[in-house]
Amino acid sequence: MRGDRRCRTAGRAGSAGVRAAQQLTSSRGLAWVAFLLAAAALLADPPGAAPDGLRAAVPAAGSPALAVDAIALARWIRDAKPGLRVLDIRAAAAFEAYHVPTARHVPRNRLDAALPEPGETVVLYTDDGATAAAAVAGLRARGYDQTFWLEDGLAGWADRILEPTLRADATGAERAEFREIADLARWFGGVPRTDAGAPANAEAPASASARVKAIRRGC
Amino acid sequence: MPFYENGVFGDGAALALALLIGFVFGWFLERGGLGSARKLAGQFYLTDMTVLKVMFSAIVTAMLGSFWLARLGLLDLARVFVPATYVLPQIAGGLIFGVGFVVGGLCPGTSCVAAATGRKDGFAVMAGMCAGILLFGLAFPWLETFYASTPLGAATLPALFGVSRGTVVFCITVLALAAFFGASRLERRFGASGA
Numbered sequence: 038m039r040g041d042r043r044c045r046t047a048g049r050a051g052s053a054g055v056r057a058a059q060q061l062t063s064s065r066g067l068a069w070v071a072f073l074l075a076a077a078a079l080l081a082d083p084p085g086a087a088p089d090g091l092r093a094a095v096p097a098a099g100s101p102a103l104a105v106d107a108i109a110l111a112r113w114i115r116d117a118k119p120g121l122r123v124l125d126i127r128a129a130a131a132f133e134a135y136h137v138p139t140a141r142h143v144p145r146n147r148l149d150a151a152l153p154e155p156g157e158t159v160v161l162y163t164d165d166g167a168t169a170a171a172a173v174a175g176l177r178a179r180g181y182d183q184t185f186w187l188e189d190g191l192a193g194w195a196d197r198i199l200e201p202t203l204r205a206d207a208t209g210a211e212r213a214e215f216r217e218i219a220d221l222a223r224w225f226g227g228v229p230r231t232d233a234g235a236p237a238n239a240e241a242p243a244s245a246s247a248r249v250k251a252i253r254r255g256c
Numbered sequence: 257m258p259f260y261e262n263g264v265f266g267d268g269a270a271l272a273l274a275l276l277i278g279f280v281f282g283w284f285l286e287r288g289g290l291g292s293a294r295k296l297a298g299q300f301y302l303t304d305m306t307v308l309k310v311m312f313s314a315i316v317t318a319m320l321g322s323f324w325l326a327r328l329g330l331l332d333l334a335r336v337f338v339p340a341t342y343v344l345p346q347i348a349g350g351l352i353f354g355v356g357f358v359v360g361g362l363c364p365g366t367s368c369v370a371a372a373t374g375r376k377d378g379f380a381v382m383a384g385m386c387a388g389i390l391l392f393g394l395a396f397p398w399l400e401t402f403y404a405s406t407p408l409g410a411a412t413l414p415a416l417f418g419v420s421r422g423t424v425v426f427c428i429t430v431l432a433l434a435a436f437f438g439a440s441r442l443e444r445r446f447g448a449s450g451a
Contacts, residue, residue, distance in 0.1 A: 068433055074320045075429035081327060082422025128267075146264060171337040174410060 103173055104188040107197040110160055111221050114139050120157040124148075126172065127163050127191075137162065137187075137194055138225060148172060153181050162187035162194070198227050205232035282369045291369040293361030293377050300358055302446040305439035312432040323425050338410035345403050360384060 105113075113121050114137070123140040125132045132142040143151045145168070153159040159176075161169040161184070169186035176184040187193065196202075201222050203215045219229035265273065288310065289295045298304025325331035357363050360381040362370055367385060370378025396403070408416075413424045 064436075068436065071316055071320060071429055072433060074324065075426045078320070078323050078327075078422040079426040080422070082323075082420040082425075084419055084423045174337050 103170065103177065103186060104166075105160055105185040106188045107194045108218060108221065110137070110187055110194075111198050111225060113158075113160075115221065115224055118158065120154075121160070122151075122153070122157055123160045123162070124151060125163075126161055126169060131164070135191075137191070145172065148176070152176070153183055158183045158185070160185045160187055163190050165192055166190035198222050198225050200228055200230060202230045202232060281365070282372060285366060285369045286373060290366050291373050291375065291378070293370065293375075296357075296363070296366060297361045298447075302442045304447065305443050308439050309436060312435055316429055316432045319425055319428060323421060338412060341408040341411040342404065343406040343408060345405060348402075356381075356384070356388075 110123070114123070121139075123137055124143045125136045125140040126143055126145045126148065129142060129144070132140075136142070140162070141151075148161075151159075153176075159181070161172055163169045166186055166189050169190060173184050173186040189196070197218070199222065201215070201218050203212065203219075207215065215229070221227075222229050285291060289306065290310065295304055296307055299307045322331060322333065322336075326333045353363070360367070360377070362378060362381045364385055367378050367381035371382050372378070392399070413419075413428075414421045417424070
């Protein structure tokens, strides 16, 4: 008898628990849970509190652009811009295969050990740029304003520095600009080309072209 | 902490996880009936507001989850990538997306789900989507100026309105709950007469 009573009591408690769980997971119950969590959020972070974290992620007017293109980076490297550090955050094997001259390899999860000091400019790159862009957005949010990602990543470097191409219908101004880019490309061992596919300078080293192909095989 | 961006997962593991998450996402979309253009079109006739409820549920769940995980010190929101906002190009993109949704009855994700279950309209919408991507790519040199116009940077609502994150979380949750209530009333009114 006593056992039956215990069973009935446990059964009642169990069905009450099931009913409570059903109520909690019903639409109305979930709405209440959401409302209570939101109200608690309002109390934890009241209207007067300064928005933290993500506010800093919005670049202030006049803050430097997030990306730097391959030509600008090449000029920085050639001109030995003071305080410049170029970080390759790809896999170590990819870094060994080819990297931007002067770049140092830093795994993505070790970026905190390579944060820029005051007065330094840091450029991050990956193969296509997206991962570096995300990393730079995170660093900018933490106040590291002189941090940039290489636009279009190593693929952009290959296109604009290792194998820049002059369009057949380029204007006079574009041809003049290309001459400067071609000089810059040769400085890095690149092979400037015309749209027809011929190297703009027959004496350009063949090794750079092989490197371009090596990078593109990975894309 | 975003695991992939911080190198906790390698490329292979990230791709495998993406495949798994995509499969589970597609499975739940299909089980929720969102692989059917008929159900999705109900949104525009006010007879079936499932899409609105699913979208707002996802937004509120992710928002409350990320807010409280950050509050508990388990997630550093400053390290979460916020995509850049470009006001006019994104309004134009939203309108094109909306027109495509109304005409095709499916959006990109649900068209893949519909195609995976063998629905012909799913294949048609996917073909249209691929054609659109190709056309956009070909036309990009002419669109580039507009594409990069009216930039706001990595804009967030707390930063734009100068209020705390808790305030935004509360307001959006209340808005979502009001939308759920309104949607249910609309379904009762138009769903019954439409049936």
